[in-house]
Amino acid sequence: MRVVVEEVTKIFDGGVRALDGLSLDIADGEFFALLGPSGCGKTTLLRTIAGLETATGGRIRIGDRDVTELEPGRRDVAMVFQDYALFPHMTVVDNIAYPLRIKKVGRARRRAGAADTATELSLAGLLERRPAQLSGGQQQRVALARAMVAEPAVFLLDEPLSNLDARLRLEARTFLKKLQHDLGVTTIFVTHDQAEALALADRIAVMADGTIKQIGTPREVFQRPANVFVAGFIGSTPMNLLAGRCDGDGIDLGGVRLPVPAAAAGLVAAGDELIAGIRPEYFVEDGGGDRAGIEGRVSIVENLGTSSLVTLATAGPTVQVTMPEGREPVPGATLRVAPRPDRMLIYRAGDGELVDGDPGGGKPVGGKPVGGKPARGDHTGGGLSPL
Ligand code: ATP
Numbered sequence: 001m002r003v004v005v006e007e008v009t010k011i012f013d014g015g016v017r018a019l020d021g022l023s024l025d026i027a028d029g030e031f032f033a034l035l036g037p038s039g040c041g042k043t044t045l046l047r048t049i050a051g052l053e054t055a056t057g058g059r060i061r062i063g064d065r066d067v068t069e070l071e072p073g074r075r076d077v078a079m080v081f082q083d084y085a086l087f088p089h090m091t092v093v094d095n096i097a098y099p100l101r102i103k104k105v106g107r108a109r110r111r112a113g114a115a116d117t118a119t120e121l122s123l124a125g126l127l128e129r130r131p132a133q134l135s136g137g138q139q140q141r142v143a144l145a146r147a148m149v150a151e152p153a154v155f156l157l158d159e160p161l162s163n164l165d166a167r168l169r170l171e172a173r174t175f176l177k178k179l180q181h182d183l184g185v186t187t188i189f190v191t192h193d194q195a196e197a198l199a200l201a202d203r204i205a206v207m208a209d210g211t212i213k214q215i216g217t218p219r220e221v222f223q224r225p226a227n228v229f230v231a232g233f234i235g236s237t238p239m240n241l242l243a244g245r246c247d248g249d250g251i252d253l254g255g256v257r258l259p260v261p262a263a264a265a266g267l268v269a270a271g272d273e274l275i276a277g278i279r280p281e282y283f284v285e286d287g288g289g290d291r292a293g294i295e296g297r298v299s300i301v302e303n304l305g306t307s308s309l310v311t312l313a314t315a316g317p318t319v320q321v322t323m324p325e326g327r328e329p330v331p332g333a334t335l336r337v338a339p340r341p342d343r344m345l346i347y348r349a350g351d352g353e354l355v356d357g358d359p360g361g362g363k364p365v366g367g368k369p370v371g372g373k374p375a376r377g378d379h380t381g382g383g384l385s386p387l
Contacts, residue, residue, distance in 0.1 A: 005022060006061070
């Protein structure tokens, strides 16, 4: 079911403004991530959608219903908590069947329903165990099964993978993505882990200070962050954010000059204070051809597995670039690199907003809902080329 959050504000007793006029429009069947740093309001938003917190202002709609005043049990949502919140004294089957018990489904039917859901989640052999006798991954699946058993219209997942170790987490991530795809149930999940959001979500809302800084597909927020905040937050290796001043058709970065990319041409003028945003992955090695490049001395080389992160001391700023396996330089070497012109972004130093002449380039959103139902599995929003 579609979930619409309209100008929702949440002010806690004591005056903390956890949500500040926040709006979202989540399509039926969408896998939607709320991503942001600690304290930005992710959990508060999820709990407000669930009805565990009351909005101070604004409306929440699920499907055709305005649920703003409804108690949690009548919203047709199921939530999976970070710590799973399983009942320790109950068996797996009784834990899973619990929502059916609340709905007063008879014992035989609820045990059968729980057993079916358990089988779907590969828990069939564990029905009579108690939570303490399960691994972390199994406990997580019991929590998911308990959320699924009553077939809610919306799943709300609060950091569902964060209690798992790194390897299990990757397995559980793949499992969760397949499960959500197979069930086709609208799912909103909270994470502070940008890699998790990029891997799982159809769309992501990047939050800060109770507001949304950008909504987009993983590709949009990765390739065209709408502002410096998102640019700095998304990406496993941080984006280079290089402050400089426009000199007409170039940006003077203090000792190094780069041409203004086509998407920003005509939108910036000499004297403008700008920030050039270039991901380490979007530099290419430049043998000194006609492409404007940056030359520097390699100071650090960090092994990332299939590539290396190279720190380059230039005549101007320090720049980080990734080099593919087999091409990594040695410390002390001279390296010349150039940004891919179609992947170099320009931000205004004042408000930190993207200077973007490409109208299909993943719009920032102020407070307005983003309309439209994305086609399932279609991640090619915004007219962008593949990663
Ligand atoms: P984290 O990733 O650390 O869980 P979050 O993004 O989920 O963070 P919230 O838990 O939603 O953030 O908190 C948002 C803000 O509201 C924080 O400043 C937090 O301290 C405050 N807050 C949360 N719950 C309450 C409460 N019950 N009373 C007062 N302030 C609260």
